[in-house]
Amino acid sequence: MHIIIVGGGQVGTELVHNLTGKGQSVIVIEKDPKQAAHLKEELDTIVINENAVSIEVLEKARVKSAQMLIAATETDEVNIIACMLAKKFEVPTTVARIRNTEYTADSSPTGLTNKQMGIDLIINPEKAAASEMLKLIHFPDATQVEYFAQGLVKLIATIVSENAEITNIPLEKLKLPAGCIIVGIRKNDGKFIIPNGKDIVEANDKVYLLGNAKVILKASGLLHRKETRIRKVLILGGGNIGFELAKLLEEDSEHSFMVKIIEKDPQQCEKLRRNLTKSFVIQGDNTNISYFLEEEIGETDALVAATGDDRTNIVAAMMGKKLGVKRIVSEIDIMDYHSVYSSLGIETIDPFLITASQILRYTRKEDVVSLSLLKDVGAEIIELILPEEAVVIGKKLMDCNFPKGMLIGTILRGQDVIIPSGQTVLKSNDRLIIFVLPSISKKLEKYFTRS
Known part of the structure; x- marks a missing residue:
C-alpha cells in the first residue's frame, strides 16, 4: 500500500515509524524546512519539503498510485483541502485530523458534508483524548483502559501493588476468574513480555488483563489491596480537551460526578458556562501554585491537567501528588516531556498516539x-x-x-x-x-x- 502523509509533526512521525516498520510505502509532505530536514535525518522514507495544497506537489508524492492520504497538519483547512485534492485523483481513502468541531457539525462553516469535502474519516484528537481521560477516571487503578467488541471485552493495564494476591505465582497456577487472561507483562526493569504459563507477576510490574468486561473489574481486585472511587473531578484548563471531558462527565448517566474547571481566559469561561449545565467554572490563573492551594486540590478525587503547557501540567500534577489526590491524569503536549512525566510517576494521555492508533x-x-x-x-x-x-x-x-x-x-x-x-x-x-x-x-x- 502506498500512503501519503501530509504533515510531519508528532502524529505524522508516529504513523511513519509504524507504517514503514510494516513494509508500507510512505511519502511525507512537510511544509516547514526545519522540520522537513529533521524528518529526512530521522525517518527511512521520502520527505517532500513543500506545501501539500498543490496538485503539482501531490503528483510528486505519487498521488495517482496512492491508496490512502492522511492529512495530519496542525491546520484544519489545509487538511480539508489536501483531502479534497486527493479525491480528485480518486485516492480510495482519505483521513483528516480536524480539531474544530464546527467542521464536523451539521452546520459546518464550509456548508459541505464530509463526503463533499473529500474526507472518509475525521479524527478529532481532543475528543479522543477526553474519551481516554474518562476511562481512567472510571477505572482509577488502571494506567490504560481499552474497550473491544462493542464493550463486551475490556483490557486494563495496571501496576501490581505490593503484597497483591497474584504475585510470585506461575501464571499456570494462578486462579483468575473465568473469562479473563493476562496477555502482557511489562517488568519493573522495562522489559515487555507476552507471558506463558511459567512466567510470574511481581510487585510493580505492569500487567495487561483482557477479558469479559463484567469479569475484568473483579479480576483487577487481585492486583490491588483496595478499590479507588472517584466522585469529585477538578479540570485545570478549559480548552478543547477540558471542555470535551466536562461534557462527557456531565453526560455520564451511571455516575454522578461533581466537576469543577479552572480556566484563565474570561471569554473561554463564558463559553464553558454557556455550554455546560452541571460543571462549576472558575476563572483563575492555573499557573499560580497558590491558586491551586486556594482551590483545595487536595480535596478533589481526580485531578486532570489539560492546560496546554507541559510545565504547568507537571507542576499541577506534582502538587496533586503532594496533597494526596487519588487519580491524576495529565495531557502531554510535547513528546520530549514524556520521560519527565514517566520519571515522576504522572499518568499521561497522549493525543498524538491516540490519533495515530485510530x-x-x-x-x-x-x-x-x-x-x-x-x-x-x-x-x-x-x-x-x-x-x-x-x-x-x-x-x-x-x-x-x-x-x-x-x-x-x-x-x-x-x-x-x-x-x-x-x-x-x-x-x-x-x-x-x-x-x-x-x-x-x-x-x-x-x-x-x-x-
Whole structure:
C-alpha cells in the first residue's frame, strides 16, 4: 500500500515509524524546512519539503498510485483541502485530523458534508483524548483502559501493588476468574513480555488483563489491596480537551460526578458556562501554585491537567501528588516531556498516539474493527473479524503455527466471550482480540485476510 502523509509533526512521525516498520510505502509532505530536514535525518522514507495544497506537489508524492492520504497538519483547512485534492485523483481513502468541531457539525462553516469535502474519516484528537481521560477516571487503578467488541471485552493495564494476591505465582497456577487472561507483562526493569504459563507477576510490574468486561473489574481486585472511587473531578484548563471531558462527565448517566474547571481566559469561561449545565467554572490563573492551594486540590478525587503547557501540567500534577489526590491524569503536549512525566510517576494521555492508533486501523489489509497502541511498550491490540476465506478457519489454535510474539486473548462468538485454549477451533465471523508485538504485526495478514 502506498500512503501519503501530509504533515510531519508528532502524529505524522508516529504513523511513519509504524507504517514503514510494516513494509508500507510512505511519502511525507512537510511544509516547514526545519522540520522537513529533521524528518529526512530521522525517518527511512521520502520527505517532500513543500506545501501539500498543490496538485503539482501531490503528483510528486505519487498521488495517482496512492491508496490512502492522511492529512495530519496542525491546520484544519489545509487538511480539508489536501483531502479534497486527493479525491480528485480518486485516492480510495482519505483521513483528516480536524480539531474544530464546527467542521464536523451539521452546520459546518464550509456548508459541505464530509463526503463533499473529500474526507472518509475525521479524527478529532481532543475528543479522543477526553474519551481516554474518562476511562481512567472510571477505572482509577488502571494506567490504560481499552474497550473491544462493542464493550463486551475490556483490557486494563495496571501496576501490581505490593503484597497483591497474584504475585510470585506461575501464571499456570494462578486462579483468575473465568473469562479473563493476562496477555502482557511489562517488568519493573522495562522489559515487555507476552507471558506463558511459567512466567510470574511481581510487585510493580505492569500487567495487561483482557477479558469479559463484567469479569475484568473483579479480576483487577487481585492486583490491588483496595478499590479507588472517584466522585469529585477538578479540570485545570478549559480548552478543547477540558471542555470535551466536562461534557462527557456531565453526560455520564451511571455516575454522578461533581466537576469543577479552572480556566484563565474570561471569554473561554463564558463559553464553558454557556455550554455546560452541571460543571462549576472558575476563572483563575492555573499557573499560580497558590491558586491551586486556594482551590483545595487536595480535596478533589481526580485531578486532570489539560492546560496546554507541559510545565504547568507537571507542576499541577506534582502538587496533586503532594496533597494526596487519588487519580491524576495529565495531557502531554510535547513528546520530549514524556520521560519527565514517566520519571515522576504522572499518568499521561497522549493525543498524538491516540490519533495515530485510530488512523492505523484503516491501513491494514485485515478486517480490523479497532486498533490500540499500548503506551510505553509499543505493542498493539488488534480487534478483527475473521473472514470465511482465511487460512486458519476450521483449525485448532495449536495447529495454526502462529509466530512467537502474538496471542489471541479473547474470541467473541455471537455474544459469548471465549478465552481460547490450544484446542479452540477458529470459525468464520469470529471476532478476535489479538495482542501482538510490532515486529510480528505485519505477519498477521498471512493468517487473517481473505486467501
